[in-house]
Amino acid sequence: MELKINDYIEFGRLFDGLIDECKDDLIELQNEKSHYKEILIFFGLDRPEFSIEQMECDLTDKEITFSFYRVTQDANESDNNNTVETVLIVYSMVLSEFTYFNFESN
Numbered sequence: 001m002e003l004k005i006n007d008y009i010e011f012g013r014l015f016d017g018l019i020d021e022c023k024d025d026l027i028e029l030q031n032e033k034s035h036y037k038e039i040l041i042f043f044g045l046d047r048p049e050f051s052i053e054q055m056e057c058d059l060t061d062k063e064i065t066f067s068f069y070r071v072t073q074d075a076n077e078s079d080n081n082n083t084v085e086t087v088l089i090v091y092s093m094v095l096s097e098f099t100y101f102n103f104e105s106n
Helices: 011-029 034-049
Strands: 063-071 084-092 097-105
Touching (some): 034 063
């Protein structure tokens, strides 16, 4: 049996802790690095509505990948599928900063 450390990490709490630690830098540099502004908006407005996608998160010696999702209740008579929105955020362990933000809606 092979234990996987990622199965034991609470990525949601880790993300929230990193945001708290980096918040001043995110605010100060948000005009220079657009992904900082997107992360601040996500954390401030949308984070409570999103769930962590544990199986898609990853921790390596170089970076932490956070994956969040939410399912909107926008199905209707002509389209019975709800929209799934995903957010992917990467934190570099080497640089000690957030390096990537991506939002997708399907």
